[in-house]
Amino acid sequence: MLRREENERITRSGPGTPLGRLMRAYWQPAALVSEMDPQRPVKPVRLLGEDLVLFKQAAGGWALVGRFCAHRGVDLAYGRHEDGGLRCLYHGWLYGPDGRCLEQPAEPPHSTFASKVRIPSYPCVERNGIVFAYLGEGGPPPMPHYDCFQAPDEYTFAFKGLWECNWLQGVEGGIDPSHVSFLHRFIDEDPRDVYGQQFSEEVAGTGQKLSKLVGDAYRPDIEVEQAEHGLRVYALRQLTDEIRHVRITNLVFPNAFVVPFGNDKVFCQWHVPIDDYHHYWYMIFYDFAEPTDKQTLLAQRLDEVSLPDYRPLRNRANNWGFDPAEQRDLTYTGMGLDINVHDQWAVESMGPIQDRTVERLGVSDRAVTANRRLLLRAIDAFEAGNPVPARPADEAAAAELTGPLAVDTVAPTDGWEQTWREREAQRRAGSPWAGDSARSAVGAPARSAAGDA
Incomplete structure (x- = not known):
């Protein structure tokens, strides 16, 4: 049993919370590589309460930046993936992988306004099919050798x-x-013999599937x-x-x-x-x-x-597919x-x-x-x-x-x-x-x- 304030402390992960700051100090999965469209590798991501956009860099690697244009708040998830970054559809502002505004086409040619504008950006690395992001302060730690x-x-x-x-x-x-x-018990025995199914595998030296043994x-x-x-x-x-x-x-x-x-x-x-x-x-x-x-x-x-x-x-909307007959048999x-x-x-x-x-x-x-x-x-x-x-x-x-x-x-x-x-x-x-x-x-x-x- 925890005190209410303790439960809040270990569950609330939004920006600025004690837990949120701690979790941002670690690399966190942001997306599967396989869910990125090869034709347009740009995807909105909500991570630790922040709205972001993940996109493929032209030179390789991934970039993660704030989702909304610093100009008028337009959604950059729909931006044009071009010229080394994301270009806002509204007025053409271009943001690079580091979140810096690189171009403001409607501003005067001599304007230096763009150099003063930056949206959030976070480092990314790809490991075995997952893009990881570091949302913390300072430089990211090296990846463990797990x-x-x-x-x-x-x-x-x-x-x-x-x-x-x-x-x-x-x-x-x-x-x-x-x-x-x-929770994972079967009334008789796990009927599956399916590749990659954890509890349907036999435990070596027992002649039993794991579901039967632990049950x-x-x-x-x-x-x-x-x-x-x-x-x-x-x-x-x-x-x-x-x-x-x-x-x-x-x-x-x-x-x-x-x-x-x-x-x-x-x-x-x-x-x-x-x-x-x-x-x-x-x-x-x-x-x-x-x-x-x-x-x-x-x-x-x-x-x-x-x-x-x-x-x-x-899921909850369909009672997780609950079937009383299946539960019985x-x-x-x-x-x-x-x-x-x-x-x-x-x-x-x-x-x-x-x-x-x-x-x-x-x-x-x-x-x-x-x-x-x-x-x-x-x-x-x-x-x-x-x-x-x-x-x-x-x-x-x-x-x-x-x-x-x-x-x-x-x-x-x-x-x-x-x-x-x-x-x-x-x-x-x-x-x-x-x-x-x-x-x-x-x-x-x-x-x-x-x-x-």
Whole structure:
């Protein structure tokens, strides 16, 4: 349970808010490369409560500038993409990638007025199908060397989805290990055998799909430790006296998490505020063993959303497709086979911003409470001008931010910590692209309890 002022402090991300200033100090996803029209790569973007326009630069790379012309407030999302920037349709003012006004055709030839005009602009970088933007003050930090950024393009897949609730609800759903035993459960067994579906994969050494295993072992021991990237979360399920299921997920501070997909696949997912009541999740899915089947993954995702806003077809307006017969006979939720919809329902049904002053948390919520404490401390630290988690000061520090390690395996009850690290090192050593990262990513454990509920 939080005090009302604490709940406001960790959910309100608009310009000038304490949380907003903190989140702007990190690179944030702004758009998918695939959603940019090759014929006219210009797109309006609303990010952290700001209205912006993303466009392709003539020399390569991306530019992100304020959406409205400084002259009379006209919408630059409709501007002409020409002469190295965006030209306003109203009076022809031209803005460059840095937001500077380059031309004012209607002004006298000798006028220097243009040199005094500038709209907001923010640096951008492209990583594995996502354009990231830095909206903070000063120069941006270097990008961390996380696996999702280090993986070659052919081993990755990027996508996004719109959820109609506050960003923190999405993050808290992703770092909650116990919900998977219920929310994603099937009445009999997951009937799918579909590429890239997380809970339909078999857990090596068990003969069971993940959905069945976690559904049967519904009371995991949950441990949380601090890590360079944020938090590492262990969900330990005792299968027999001799073996236990080890599932390791991660909070990547401030608004992402990393989750394993069976033996070789992992994804990193960011939850990025559009405003305080809506957000996009962005995902980079990556495979340690084989190139990804991008076309199959894209077709699967497009079956579930409407374009151009990436809004799920199952949503609040149609009760998330709830079917009582399906709930009785097939899925625990009655809301279809796509687990993204299950998660979406859980966090959207709380309301636009969850009232955390009335909730009751238990031991199984350790990761959620640890994250809230971390977030509140980081907001205070940033306001005081002190370092904050997972924001590297230089390239050497960025190179230390590797992984994070995301594991789904079975290990002996005795010695499980060493076993999963050895298997992770083997996986990386055998990967076509991750072998060089094995030593830096899989080190000795630095167990530091992040606190109980």
